[in-house]
Amino acid sequence: MTATSMFDRLDADRPLKVVVAGAGAMGTAWARAVGANPRFELSAIVDADERRAKALAIRLRAPGLPVTASVADLAGVSVDICINATPPTEHFGVIDAALEADLAVLSEKPFTGNLKEAGLLAGKARALGKLLMVSQSRRYQPGLERFRAGVRRLGGLYSLHTSFSRLYPGTGFRAxxxxPLLTDMAVHAFDAARYVTGAAPVEVYCDTVRRSGSGYEGPAEASAVFEMSDGLRFHYSGSWCAPGLPTPWGGRWRAVGTEGSVEWDGAGRVHGGGPDGEHADNDVETVDDATFDRDPVRQVARPLEEFGEALTTGSSPWGEASDNLRTVAMVEAAVISAQRRMPVRIDELLAEAWAT
Structure with a gap:
C-alpha cells in the first residue's frame, strides 16, 4: 500500500488474475468482459453448483479452467481479484471470504443486504489494505454521462426527477x-443521483406498495423524496408492476436549476433549455443507449476497466466501498421510511454503520 492509497496496488506489467463467483447470467457477462480485456486473465469460476460453473467454463471454451464451490476452496489457484456476481443474499459471505483470501473484490450491486454488513466489509477491506468496489454499471450509461454534463451547466440545482416504470415478472431471487424494487433496481437511480449532482443525501421520505398478482413477496412500487445537500430535492418514482408504456431501463430524468432545465429520455436523447423556456437544436444530443441496454457485457466492461486502473495506479474508483456506503444508506433509509411512514435521517444511519 502506498502512502497515498488506501489499498495495495497490483503489478501493471502482467494480466490480473480473476475468479468470477457466480455462474449465472451476470457471472457469464463478467467472465466474457474479463476475457475481452487484455488487462485481465480468467483463472477460475466459483459457484455453489459446480456443474453450472463447469458448464460456463465450457461455454467460454476453457473446459480446463479450475471450478470450485466456494472462494475458500481456491487453494493452489493463483488469483488476484474476485468478481462477485452471486445473488444479493450471498454477497456478504462471498465478499468476506474473498477479503480473507487476500483478494481485491469487485462486486455486483447491491453491496450487501443491509448497511451494517456493508459497513463491516468496508472497514475490513480498509484494514486489510484491499480494494473493494461495488459496480454500479448504469453509472456508465452514455445518456447518463451526457445528462450529467448538461446538469453541470444549470447553475444551482433546485430539483432532480426520475421515473422508472416497467412490467417485470417477479421470479428468481428478486421475487x-x-x-425488491428499492434494493435491486432503485439502487441504480439513487447512485446515479449522487453521481449526476455531486450532492450528499441528507433525509428521505418513502412510500412503497405491494401490488397483488405481481409475483413479488415484497413491494415492487415506490415513491421517494430525498433532501440532498444544498437544499436540492431528488424525486424518485419507480414500479416493476406497471403494465403498458414502459420506460427505458435507465428511467427518464429531468433536472431543474437556476439557469434552466435538462432532460434525458433514457433512450438516447438529451436536451436542455434556458430560463426563457426555449432550447436550440444544437442543445439536443443523441447517444447510443440502446446498445448499452441490450448488452450486459458492455454494461460491466467500463467498471471492470476502472477497477483495473485503480488497482494498478492507486486511484480511488467510483463505487469504492466506503463511498458506496452512501448509496447503501439511501436504500436502507428509504426502506425504513416506508416501514415507519416517517422521514429518516441518512447521516445518522451512516454514523451507526461506521461505528459498527
Whole structure:
C-alpha cells in the first residue's frame, strides 16, 4: 500500500488474475468482459453448483479452467481479484471470504443486504489494505454521462426527477426480496443521483406498495423524496408492476436549476433549455443507449476497466466501498421510511454503520 492509497496496488506489467463467483447470467457477462480485456486473465469460476460453473467454463471454451464451490476452496489457484456476481443474499459471505483470501473484490450491486454488513466489509477491506468496489454499471450509461454534463451547466440545482416504470415478472431471487424494487433496481437511480449532482443525501421520505398478482413477496412500487445537500430535492418514482408504456431501463430524468432545465429520455436523447423556456437544436444530443441496454457485457466492461486502473495506479474508483456506503444508506433509509411512514435521517444511519 502506498502512502497515498488506501489499498495495495497490483503489478501493471502482467494480466490480473480473476475468479468470477457466480455462474449465472451476470457471472457469464463478467467472465466474457474479463476475457475481452487484455488487462485481465480468467483463472477460475466459483459457484455453489459446480456443474453450472463447469458448464460456463465450457461455454467460454476453457473446459480446463479450475471450478470450485466456494472462494475458500481456491487453494493452489493463483488469483488476484474476485468478481462477485452471486445473488444479493450471498454477497456478504462471498465478499468476506474473498477479503480473507487476500483478494481485491469487485462486486455486483447491491453491496450487501443491509448497511451494517456493508459497513463491516468496508472497514475490513480498509484494514486489510484491499480494494473493494461495488459496480454500479448504469453509472456508465452514455445518456447518463451526457445528462450529467448538461446538469453541470444549470447553475444551482433546485430539483432532480426520475421515473422508472416497467412490467417485470417477479421470479428468481428478486421475487423473494423484502424490498425488491428499492434494493435491486432503485439502487441504480439513487447512485446515479449522487453521481449526476455531486450532492450528499441528507433525509428521505418513502412510500412503497405491494401490488397483488405481481409475483413479488415484497413491494415492487415506490415513491421517494430525498433532501440532498444544498437544499436540492431528488424525486424518485419507480414500479416493476406497471403494465403498458414502459420506460427505458435507465428511467427518464429531468433536472431543474437556476439557469434552466435538462432532460434525458433514457433512450438516447438529451436536451436542455434556458430560463426563457426555449432550447436550440444544437442543445439536443443523441447517444447510443440502446446498445448499452441490450448488452450486459458492455454494461460491466467500463467498471471492470476502472477497477483495473485503480488497482494498478492507486486511484480511488467510483463505487469504492466506503463511498458506496452512501448509496447503501439511501436504500436502507428509504426502506425504513416506508416501514415507519416517517422521514429518516441518512447521516445518522451512516454514523451507526461506521461505528459498527
Amino acid at each position: 423473494r426480496l423484502a424490498q
